[in-house]
Amino acid sequence: MEVGLEGPMPVFCVAAGFRQVKRKERRTWMLYWALVFFIIAIVAGLLGFGGIAFAAAGIAKILFFIFLVLFLISLVSHLSRRV
Numbered sequence: 001m002e003v004g005l006e007g008p009m010p011v012f013c014v015a016a017g018f019r020q021v022k023r024k025e026r027r028t029w030m031l032y033w034a035l036v037f038f039i040i041a042i043v044a045g046l047l048g049f050g051g052i053a054f055a056a057a058g059i060a061k062i063l064f065f066i067f068l069v070l071f072l073i074s075l076v077s078h079l080s081r082r083v
Contacts, residue, residue: 030063030070031064031067037056037059038057040052
């Protein structure tokens with residue numbers, strides 16, 4: 001078992017090639033994946049795959065709103081620490 005930044009990594013993470021990253025890097029991954037699914041939805045829609053486009057757009061929307069909520073929580077907690 002490999003040891004990452006925050007302790008041991010699960011076996012499936014090591015086998016799949018995942019690595020643990022710093023907190024700042026992890027925050028951008030959710031927005032990155034939201035954008036990836038949005039682009040997949042646009043390309044699938046242009047090619048006529050309506051079902052895939054609808055599913056990818058739904059995933060992108062969910063990930064974006066989760067990112068937005070976590071960002072707002074982080075912003076409020078940061079501002080409350082400064083006071």
